[in-house]
Amino acid sequence: MKPVLSALTLGVLASLSGCGYLIGDEGYFRDRGSDYQDARIEPRMTVPEDLRSKPIGDLLPVPGQVSAGSVSEDGFETPRPQPLLASADTAAFSLQQDGKQRWLLAQMPASDVWPLLARFWSDYQIPLAQSDRALSQFATEWIDFAKVPGNPLVRRVMPTLEEGRGIDDEEQRFRVRLEPGVNTGSSEVRVLHQNRDLGDDDSEWPASSDIAGFERGLLAELETYLNQSIANQNGGQGSSLANSGPTQTTLEQDGAGNTVLSMSTDFNRAWVEVGDALSRGDVLVTDFNRSAGVYYVDLDQTRSEKEEPGFFSGWFGGDDEEEEASADESPIQVRLTPVSNRVEVTVDAGIETAADRTVAHDLLQKIQSNLNEGPEGGALLLPR
Template sequence: MKPVTGALAILVMGSSLSGCGYMFGEEGYFRDRGGDYQLSTVEPRMQVPDGINSKPLGDMLPVPGVTAPANADKFVVPRPQPMMVSGNDAGFSLQQTGSRRWLLAANSPTELYGRVRQFFDDYQVPVASESSSLGEFETEWLAFDLQSSNPLVRRLTPSVGEGRRLEGREQRFRVRIEPGVQGANSEIHVLHMSRSQGGPQSEWPDDSDNSNLERALLAEMETYLNQSDTASAASLATSLQGSVADTAELSEDGAGNPVLTIQRDFNRAWAAVGSALGRADLAVADLNRSSGVYYIDLEQSASEQAEEAGFFARLFGRGEPEPESGADRVQVRLTQIGNQVQVTVERSIDSATDLGLARDLLTRIRDNLS
């Protein structure tokens, strides 16, 4: 038996040694895959289809740059830098799964209810009914074609969508704040309803009548809520001292339009923007303080305009002007929202201007504030 046992042992050892290459070699099943990344290719970034809003995404795990020629046969693969987590990250984010959208908040429903309610107060939208115990309230009906001066209506109108009629229609929203899936998080849900003005329809639909308006309102609430804490603190700190320029911040609203936010009352912001327009050499063709609008003539500078007769008569005129035929004008509009003033650039009260032009003009205004 001993010769047989020895032969079997040698056979097993030989087969195991010959199998190491099959199991652990370069072609083996358990081979070292540490250098496989060198064979990978860089794929183009995913393109979001036109007409869909998206937020820019950065690289979560960027590949470290090469600091030395790769001429060594073997080297240690560097580890990626850890992700930086900031304690100042926004506490509100827009989420979507299929056709379902909501605003995720890092607050409990009880903490959040008053802040969401304040959003509609600041945007001058009356609330028809509310229940703090249910975390729900409903707005009054809004006629977009008759209430175009309302701050929220101006924000939402561009999102109505092509082929959607506003004349003779009225809109309302229901907001519901529910506990989130994780811990103290909350979810803000919006439902939109539309009907003929003065119509009898009153039952809420299962899904929003216009998903674009639902998305636009959630995006506007996201911007407002993320800025509200910072705005309140900044307003309190600068109410007694500091220049207007120190409180001005250029950002974007929920629809991606540039907005210059000034943490001052309307009177001081109006005066500061008027002075900034002059220092920026932007020609003010007319103004309407009650509407909070400066009418800017893009075809000439302020210095050229000052040489023309009747400049001061036009500058201090009242009422909305009749644009000259062929004149290229835009409106710099100031809107009081809570304890801050938002400055925007528009072609008219119901049409937006080019985003690049709007950002350029707001940048010039901000840089000339004092």
């Protein structure tokens, strides 16, 4: 009985395919390979002003023109999609996050990362209490940031201190640990921060960082430094981020008349130098997103207005409620964009909105004037 039904089914299908009911251009099982040519390009979504986002390019863009070679006698041949650019994933070191946990993923074994970390502490002149290769971890001495405001690492992690949090009469230390990565030949860099009151004898490391911003700031600085070190090694250069020469910069205008600061360097170095320039220019950085290349700044206040008299006293705070109420809901964005062999710095009011031209020009001019002109960070002198 079954062979009879199978033969009958094949006969019915063959008769139906002749009229195109199932397999023809209008059939149910028609070829859908060219349907994308009829797709409509919709305008991009508009993100509400109170939210932040970073641009995402078209992952599989529809080709604007089809070459004649794609059309044969048998009809249109669907072109193969172009491979996605994966440059962001090929960095030797990249920041990773899972919930509240952050770490640095290294595409190399821990044995190769260790000497780079050792050189990091030396270049930034941070004294170490522990450098144990057997345990694969470094631990810094206790540091009073108020005594070393010119140190490059202190300058770069201080803007990550959350608003309303003061560190006067406190000292800080970091632990950096190397762990094997999930993939063969990879490793992970974990950072732990601890703080205590001056004169305290607390020496037990906490389960998680006391100040998450300091952990995040050190990880970001390590990512920049280590990637730059790998680039210098591959290029046969011996310079480091902390001791490299000045960057050539020019103020230009784009086609819309907006001011653009062009920096003749790579993104890693430009990111560090712009952050330093903002700090030296007394510009208040409220947040940053290195992956998107954006510093969020508040031009209605300055860094010094957030301090009480003295070195780093009352950072971001005190008890003045008026300062909290004046927080800018839409901070100005200083955006770094890699273009060919340079980095372009622009000032935006939003993801697709340019800032006021006068404000943008003045801020970029301030950044340019403060690039590579600040005091050099000295060695950390710890009290005896």
